[in-house]
Amino acid sequence: MNEHTYSWHPQPTSLLTDHYELTMLQAALRAGTASRRSVFEVFARRLPHSRRYGVFAGVGRLLEGLEQFRFTDEQLRFLRDTNVVDAATVAYLENFRFTGQIRGYAEGETYFPHSPLLSVESSFAEACVLETFILSVLNYDSAVASAASRMVGAAGGRPCIEMGSRRAHEQAAVAAARAAVVAGFDSTSNLEAGFRYGVKTVGTAAHSFTLLHDTEEQAFRAQLDALGVSTALLVDTYDVERAVRLAVEIAGPDLGGVRLDSGDLVTQASSVRALLDTLGNQHTKITVTSDLDEYAIAALRAAPVDAYGVGTRLVTGSGAPTSSMVYKLVSREGASGTMEPVAKASSGKASVGGEKYALRRRNPQGVATHEMVGVSHLPEDDGDDRPLLVDYVTGGELREGFTGPEAVVRARTRHAESIAELPRAARRLSEGEPVIPTVIEPGTAH
Template sequence: YGIVAGTGRLLEGVTNFRFGEAELDFLGRTGVVNQDTLDYLANYRFTGDIWGYPEGEAYFPNSPILIVESTFAEACMLETYVLSVLNHDSAIASAASRMISAAGTRPCIEMGSRRTHEESATAAARAAVIAGFSSTSNLAAGMRYGIKTVGTAAHSFTLLHDTEHDAFEAQLASLGTGTSLLVDTYDVEAAVRAAVELAGPKLGGVRLDSGDLVTQASWVRQLLDQLGNEHTRIMVTSDLDEYAIAALQSAPVDSYGVGTSLVTGSGAPTASMVYKLVSRTDDAGTFVPVAKAAKNKISMGGRKYALRKLNDRGIATHEIVGIGHRPEDDGNDRPLLQQFVKNGELLPGWTGHEGVVRARQRHADTMAELPAVVNRLQRGEPAIPTIYEEN
């Protein structure tokens, strides 16, 4: 399965998609387009409708995640932008969702800004939070989307001081005993003892960033308990992915900080989505389906309607995609497509902080609705099958 993300960012961009004087001047000077096209671009506005799976929703192979209804020129202009946003953000959210499944009730923190492009870092933080991450270290994401932000101490802060004791003392003086101290710059045992000596039983947490995390977390937990710090939390980082998180299930770990694997889609940096023309009007003004038929490039023509079929326990059994018609709802099913834009106007509730909050809740609801097989980390068949219905 995959998780839809990026729609809120996409909608803000689509409804504000304009060609300014600088862009028009460049296109004219370089001869990329002729004057008639320049005149068209100068007045470009998207005036059509957009439907799609809401952010946080699960998708499967060939799910109609986004439907753009407009003139050909208006829709064609958006192709690269649509695919750029949805492919990136959905890949991040899909990886984040698997990590959250592996983590269980333990929170995951997004910490990947140093491992990707500066703008994609902010988008990745947003996508990760939609898929269940508790917070991010990216302050720009916090400012733009109202996402909770957190931070951790760096090894450089410890190295700046003459001793680890001095570094911890300075951090505690600035941030209070509720902070988390990084204890693996030199000797872990000595660092834990120094941290407890300075902060006492109110020390918020310690962070481990290297070595055998399962072994280290176990004996650090024992040491903290022996020193009277039963409530001090242990956070682990160090190139974690969903498989490493799953391997830490039995370790006494309280939270995970995830960076590189998250912001690169954990090996799948793109969701491999495509943007295809599926219907056009004929000479009589009637919509007719169109589709590619080239070998290995076959597409399905016609307007799509998607429905998730649920059993009497509210668990999804399969997805139905109606081609040219709406699948029948037996009263216990869930239509998946929502309208985002009508006649070029953005409908409320899909963007900004509100959009992130709604998407995060939708992800939680969707995952609870899917069969338990979604928690499997190995490659395999889609969690539920997709059935196509034609007129």
């Protein structure tokens, strides 16, 4: 991690929301129900693709965005001009500031169906308008982190490098780089992620650099001259074997690495390794970067590969480009002034009313056995359990340490520890059930 921090100016997040959040606000303000104390919860009914676990990510970005959730004059003018809402609602939004509580799982934590990942407690008005932004951040970042964690597992200790920026929306790419590092990636190619979050960035050269020069030799010499002998040379622009021989001839035994970006990587890695060794370059590393995902990485386990560069499949969640997290009102003040659990009964989408609390049950050996979720109470710790909820925002005040570069370091550690305590079956890539069951007490998941 880079020890410096840099100031950048995030945009207001207040219009990164659905139109209906503001029309609901208008209707609730008029009906006198906007001030009702409400608890919304974020959870997922299922894991994507029958995976064994999910990874909760994006909290740091969410909290950074919450600080920017203010309506500018220009935005208020837009709401007025276009009649999205009435004058009373615009007046309410002029002074909007979140004053409630946010509590949730630690960023980087593994999760399961019905884990109560985040709860927002405030007036209905305040919690309602945050819905879309909160879900956007968590659904994308968690999708990438969940895919990334499986890739890191498949890599079995070899470093993974995030290189997918060009395959995602340009701002999503920054979030993807951050989420990948949270889930154990070594570094990223995305410079903005380095700038904002202090994560390590890496990169050397693309095919265009070779093509720019009159010969491959000129290109290699130019790169070595500028970046030093520890750089990695891309050897598949024309002919791999010729390029490897040329690279060694020019750079000598201290050449840092070569990169393969095409072809059958298993075969190529083996023949390039053999050739490098024959030429005396036992320490020159091999990075592979072509269309990798967790399955391709696993297939390369026996190949002499030193690092994996992962792009498209990472930033698109390896088949699950979004998480299925929802944000549901589970409890609110009724006409009598007391809090009451609420739940919809919609076909196939029913939810469990009441606030949830959770802990991870562990056996005496420290291995996770159950996700314990209590409705309106914290399940009893049987001695080896681990609490899961962190207070992030209290009375509108953000607790320190959960944003910026610091949050990434913390989340990465949390993720490593959380994975380490799951049963070994968590690392299986095949489809299957969540690696530990969720127990909801009392009541049942639908």
